[in-house]
Amino acid sequence: MTMGKRTQATSLEVRLLREGIIESRHVVQAVVCDERGRVLSVAGNSETATFVRSALKPFQALAVTSTGTLERFDLSDRDLAIITSSHKGSIEQVRQTFNILWRADIDPSALQCPTPEGKSSPLEYNCSGKHAGMLAVCQQCNWSLSNYLQRKHPVQQLILNKVSELLRMPAAEFISAHDDCGAPTYLMQLGQIASLYAQLASRSGLDLERIVRAMTHHPTMIAGEGEFDTELMRLAPGEIVSKSGAEGVQCIARLGEGMGLAIKAIDGSKRAKYAVAIHLLQQMGWITPSVAEALAERFMLIGKYKRLEVVGELSIL
Numbered sequence: 001m002t003m004g005k006r007t008q009a010t011s012l013e014v015r016l017l018r019e020g021i022i023e024s025r026h027v028v029q030a031v032v033c034d035e036r037g038r039v040l041s042v043a044g045n046s047e048t049a050t051f052v053r054s055a056l057k058p059f060q061a062l063a064v065t066s067t068g069t070l071e072r073f074d075l076s077d078r079d080l081a082i083i084t085s086s087h088k089g090s091i092e093q094v095r096q097t098f099n100i101l102w103r104a105d106i107d108p109s110a111l112q113c114p115t116p117e118g119k120s121s122p123l124e125y126n127c128s129g130k131h132a133g134m135l136a137v138c139q140q141c142n143w144s145l146s147n148y149l150q151r152k153h154p155v156q157q158l159i160l161n162k163v164s165e166l167l168r169m170p171a172a173e174f175i176s177a178h179d180d181c182g183a184p185t186y187l188m189q190l191g192q193i194a195s196l197y198a199q200l201a202s203r204s205g206l207d208l209e210r211i212v213r214a215m216t217h218h219p220t221m222i223a224g225e226g227e228f229d230t231e232l233m234r235l236a237p238g239e240i241v242s243k244s245g246a247e248g249v250q251c252i253a254r255l256g257e258g259m260g261l262a263i264k265a266i267d268g269s270k271r272a273k274y275a276v277a278i279h280l281l282q283q284m285g286w287i288t289p290s291v292a293e294a295l296a297e298r299f300m301l302i303g304k305y306k307r308l309e310v311v312g313e314l315s316i317l
Contacts, residue, residue, distance in 0.1 A: 007031075007039050007046035007191065009315035012279075014265070014272040019305050026272035028248075028265045030280060030314065033194035035202040035258040037167070041314040046191035050264050051177060053185055053245030055193065057084045057130050058200055058211050060183075062162040063155055064133045065207040069140040073103040080214035081221035082129035086244060088224035089116060089124035096221060097123050100132040104139045111135070112149050113181040127181035129221075134183070149182045156184055166199055167192055180246070190262045193251060197260025200241060201253035212255065215241050228274050228299060232281075235291045240281075248273050254286050271308060274299040279310035 016024040029044025039046045061083045064070060070080065079100050087093040101108055111122040113131045122128055131148075134155050138145050143154045150156065157171075163186070164171040179185040203209040215222055219233035222243070229242040232252075241253040248265030250273040261280065265272040278300065282292040300308040 007042055007317070009042050009044065010312055011044040011266075012276055012310055012312040014269070014275050015309050015311065016271075016302075017307050017309060023306075026265055026267055026269045028263060028272050028276045028310075029190060030261065030263045030276060031190040031194045032259055032261050032284070032314065033191055033198045035195070035198040035204065035260075037191070037195040037198075039191050039194075039317055040259065041316045043312055043314050044190075044264075046194075047189045048264060049187050049189055050193075050249060051179075051185050051245075051247070052188050052193055053179060053247060053249050054086045054127070055243050055245035055249050055251040055262075056163070056185060057086070057127075058215065058241070058243060059163050059166065059196060060084075060130060060159050061133060061211050062207055063137045063158045065210055066162070067137055067140055067158075069104075069133075069137050070210075072140050073100070073136060075100060075103060075136070077210070077214040078218050078221060079103075080133075080211065081218035083133035084211060084215055084243070085129045085222045086126045086229075087129060087221065088227065089119065089126065090224055093129070093221060093224065094121075094123045097128045097132050100129070100136055104132075104136040106132075106135050106139055106145065110145050113183075125181065127179075127183070130183065131181065149178075149184075151176060151184050160184075160186075163196070166196055190264055193249075194260040194262035197241070197251045197253040197262065198258055199260070201255050201260055202258035203255070212241055212253075215243075216255075226298070228277070228295075231298065232277075232287075232295065235294055236287050240286065242277075244270075244273075250274065250277050252277060252281065252286070254284075271299070271302065275308040275310050280314060283313060 175187040247268040
């Protein structure tokens with residue numbers, strides 16, 4: 001990817017105020033890139049490395065869209081949306097995940113994601129849609145179902161190759177580790193993650209176009225009622241793709257403009273990444289003031305006596 005001359009600037013700070021008095025602080029970094037990988041603006045360091053976590057799911061879904069799996073098993077955009085999701089395990093979401101397995105003639109026992117505490121099935125795990133998609137690809141391609149999470153398995157190699165093509169770097173250079181669900185995740189620079197989302201925003205190619213359509217048309221599948229990704233995409237329909245990752249990762253694609261935003265709360269704070277996302281989306285004009293206000297009421301006013309504020313701006317390169 002192409003870096004600008006200066007890819008480092010002052011980080012953002014998120015403050016928790018209790019009746020106006022600072023109680024806690026979070027440091028957050030953010031990068032905006034275009035579809036060619038050029039860093040357009042930054043707060044912090046565009047080369048900060050983090051595991052991409054669940055923000056990788058739209059690109060893991062390329063294994064489904066590029067292999068004829070959708071057509072073979074007559075999967076819908078709702079199925080594709082749940083494949084990209086980090087869902088809440090609602091009945092609607094669990095049924096959608098089951099639909100993928102049923103259509104591909106795969107028993108749910110093949111899922112190797114965990115069963116959430118207090119739940120009865122791995123179908124209820126937040127990554128079950130992604131796992132169902134991987135299994136459907138294996139069924140389509142006549143690959144083994146029993147070891148689909150291993151790094152060297154063909155479905156994981158296919159995903160890695162898709163990501164390496166988008167970032168124009170050799171697959172062998174990626175550093176991987178197991179995500180909490182057992183699938184491989186990758187260590188990437190914030191600028192690289194933002195570049196992936198810029199390419200998602202530009203919808204370069206039919207596969208990315210279909211993934212964007214599924215996510216924007218079915219935002220409830222992506223997270224769930226009251227969750228940040230779902231609420232943002234509902235409030236800015238057809239304009240934004242939003243996908244959270246664990247440990248303070250938040251990624252957003254600005255559709256039609258070919259720009260991607262990657263955010264990392266250094267301490268992994270969920271509340272900090274959402275506050276920064278709202279702050280920056282409003283700063284960049286990606287959402288209207290009314291949308292920003294609606295999001296702030298839900299995600300920045302966090303109690304009767306507490307609220308979040310963000311200090312700092314993106315530096316334009």
